[in-house]
Amino acid sequence: MGSVFGRMFRVMSFGESHGPAVGVVVDGVPAGVVIDESFIGRELGRRRFCQLPILNPRCEDEEFQILSGVKDGFTEGTPIAVVVWNKRAISDYYNELWMKPRPGHADLAYYLKFGRFYDHRGGGRASGRETVARIVAGAIAKTVLKQTINVDVASHLVELGGVAISREDYTFEDVVKSWEKPLPMVDDDAVRRTIDVLVNTVKEGDSVGGIGEVLTTEVPPGLGEPVFDKLKADLAKAVMSIGSTVGVEFGLGFRLARMKGSEANDQIVLRNGRPRLETNRVGGTLGGMSIGEPIRFRVAFRPTPSIRKPQRTVDLERMTEAVITFRGRYDVSTAPKAILAAEAMTAIVLVDHAMRAGLIPRAIRK
Numbered sequence: 001m002g003s004v005f006g007r008m009f010r011v012m013s014f015g016e017s018h019g020p021a022v023g024v025v026v027d028g029v030p031a032g033v034v035i036d037e038s039f040i041g042r043e044l045g046r047r048r049f050c051q052l053p054i055l056n057p058r059c060e061d062e063e064f065q066i067l068s069g070v071k072d073g074f075t076e077g078t079p080i081a082v083v084v085w086n087k088r089a090i091s092d093y094y095n096e097l098w099m100k101p102r103p104g105h106a107d108l109a110y111y112l113k114f115g116r117f118y119d120h121r122g123g124g125r126a127s128g129r130e131t132v133a134r135i136v137a138g139a140i141a142k143t144v145l146k147q148t149i150n151v152d153v154a155s156h157l158v159e160l161g162g163v164a165i166s167r168e169d170y171t172f173e174d175v176v177k178s179w180e181k182p183l184p185m186v187d188d189d190a191v192r193r194t195i196d197v198l199v200n201t202v203k204e205g206d207s208v209g210g211i212g213e214v215l216t217t218e219v220p221p222g223l224g225e226p227v228f229d230k231l232k233a234d235l236a237k238a239v240m241s242i243g244s245t246v247g248v249e250f251g252l253g254f255r256l257a258r259m260k261g262s263e264a265n266d267q268i269v270l271r272n273g274r275p276r277l278e279t280n281r282v283g284g285t286l287g288g289m290s291i292g293e294p295i296r297f298r299v300a301f302r303p304t305p306s307i308r309k310p311q312r313t314v315d316l317e318r319m320t321e322a323v324i325t326f327r328g329r330y331d332v333s334t335a336p337k338a339i340l341a342a343e344a345m346t347a348i349v350l351v352d353h354a355m356r357a358g359l360i361p362r363a364i365r366k
């Protein structure tokens with residue numbers, strides 16, 4: 001229930017933060033796709049941030065194993081199962097938090113739904129660790145996109161801990177290259193200022209939220225279906241399913257709501273014999289379908305729940321009010337890892353819709 005996503009390109013994520021592994025089964029991958037295992041490793045590596053330990057103090061080595069669906073470096077057209085081993089869980093930190101739900105985390109909701117069977121250690125199933133499964137499936141989806149409709153997906157942070165990038169003139173390549181920096185931001189000054197904010201936030205025992213953006217190269221027209229299966233609707237569901245996500249806006253998003261039609265409408269112009277949008281303020285879809293333009297949207301992430309400051313909760317065993325102080329490890333912000341999960345989910349949605357639109361067959365070579 002709830003762990004499968006997609007219609008033709010189907011992704012099933014499994015695993016808990018403190019179980020032996022997290023992983024994914026991807027069904028519907030066409031046959032004949034060349035799988036480069038080192039690319040999957042590099043995508044997992046982008047999520048580690050171990051050079052800035054306050055962003056990922058657990059710093060797993062992300063050793064993974066492909067269990068099925070790939071033979072001699074080619075996909076077989078059958079389900080691809082991948083596990084990523086959990087090796088650095090320390091569950092003792094969570095003993096004192098059993099039945100004392102952390103404010104902001106999913107503990108309370110899991111208790112109210114599943115009773116005392118929920119796993120609260122390291123966030124259990126609701127952990128940021130689950131995004132590892134999405135990164136692996138996203139790496140497979142990106143590989144399929146590249147070898148079929150030649151679409152690339154990238155992401156970056158536009159604001160973190162209250163520090164916003166000051167550039168608006170960045171290109172897709174700038175966004176890709178931002179991942180070579182300590183934080184994926186296109187503005188070096190913002191990177192420096194954000195790191196200061198993050199370091200001070202940890203000293204205070206607190207956490208911060210942020211905003212990221214996902215961009216693609218030109219997506220062929222026709223992805224997305226009227227009216228419930230719009231591309232933007234499926235993308236919104238895909239990214240809203242990432243823990244800590246609180247908002248999605250396409251193109252200029254909420255800024256469009258404050259404009260006049262004459263300011264907001266993207267004029268349609270002829271370029272190289274094709275109808276194109278002059279500006280793409282709308283973010284790459286009209287009527288829920290791609291139109292040959294890049295897709296572009298922003299995602300907001302709330303601050304990390306586990307913080308060192310005392311927080312009020314209810315002891316569910318005694319049914320009394322209580323105060324907890326978290327002593328374990330926590331990411332000062334979920335945003336850097338979460339935006340990468342949004343990038344991965346975007347690739348997954350694009351492959352699913354390209355298959356549904358008939359642009360990707362079940363075997364890409366025979």
Ligand SMILES: Cc1cc2nc3c(=O)[nH]c(=O)nc-3n(C[C@H](O)[C@H](O)[C@H](O)COP(=O)(O)O)c2cc1C
Nearest residue numbers: 104105126128243244245305306330331334337338
């Ligand atoms: C990438 C990522 C990293 C996270 N790291 C932490 C963490 O270190 N500590 C913590 O308490 N919660 C962490 N979370 C949990 C979320 O902040 C959030 O509380 C949880 O996933 C439930 O989110 P939801 O209510 O939006 O579904 C992380 C989530 C994500 C996506």
Ligand SMILES: C=C(O[C@@H]1CC(C(=O)O)=C[C@@H](OP(=O)(O)O)[C@H]1O)C(=O)O
Nearest residue numbers: 058089090122123126127128129328329
């Ligand atoms: C392990 C990861 O994130 C974890 C997400 C998380 C949570 O509550 O969501 C809590 C922490 O787990 P632990 O207490 O085991 O260190 C984070 O480290 C990861 O992203 O790889």
